[in-house]
Amino acid sequence: MGEKQNKHKEKPRHPPETKKSARVLRSQGFTHREIAKKLKISTGTAYLWTIGIILTKAQKQSIEKRRRKPAPWTPAQKREIIKRLMKANTKYSKENLVEKIRDFYEKHGRIPLKKELGDNRTFRRLFGTWNNAIKAAGFEPNPELFAKREIARDGHVCDSAAERIIDDWLTENGIYHERNVRYPGTRMTADFLISQKNLMIEYFGLKNVNRKYTANLQRKLVIVKKKKLNLIALYPEDLSETQLAEKLQTILNQKTERTTQ
Helix, strand or coil: CCCCCCCCCCCCCCCCCHHHHHHHHHHCCCCCHHHHHHHCCHHHHHHHHCCCCCCCHHHHHHHHHHHCCCCCHHHHHHHHHHHHHHHHCCCCHHHHHHHHHHHHHHHHHHCCCHHHCCCCHHHHHHHHCHHHHHHHCCCCCCCCCCCCCCCCCCCCCCCCCCHHHHHHHHHCCCCCCEEEECCCCCCEEEEEEECCEEEEEEEECCCCHHHHHHHHHHHHHHHHHHHEEEEEECCCCCCCCHHHHHHHHHHHHHHHHHHCC
């Protein structure tokens, strides 16, 4: 019988010179990854072959600099990048944003809420504050929407711009409503009453802003629960067109679900 052939091929072995070269490169301050790439070996092999070689402080600093090496952009590429960044930062000018505020006022009859125009960062960057942008557009700031009395489209006297927005929405949707109707057995009043639905609407704009106001708010909610009243409570974040319609949709759908918060 002839000699049995070895069915398993031996793993390729690196010549001694390769290991020697790896140690030389390591002693010169190359990383294991750099050594592996140069000698076409694995990073793990480079590590095992160079155990015991300690890098100097200068070599470590050199490796760190190579890791932080900036992208090899040409001067022309750098100019193009800077140009694109500047263009992105000037997408809107002050004039553009002022025009957006005026267009909104012309369409809706009121100044917009911050979130209704979006991109609040751009307004802050160009004007400093939202109020400054409103002033630049030629309007009187009313950021809290409860600063002064206003007349709604149906003639109702509202205690704030926020209440006028709600009153106008009810009018536009053909919903008959009364103003300042008392809670049963108390001297406290609700902002609106939809008598056909036996439904009250309150705008709680000063919740957690004014202590006395917040205390009265809590008393009202206790009465609502005790008397089993129907109440829709609105807050500043509910005053955009979409949110307001969503909150008051129960009226249009002829529902009387009890909602307190």
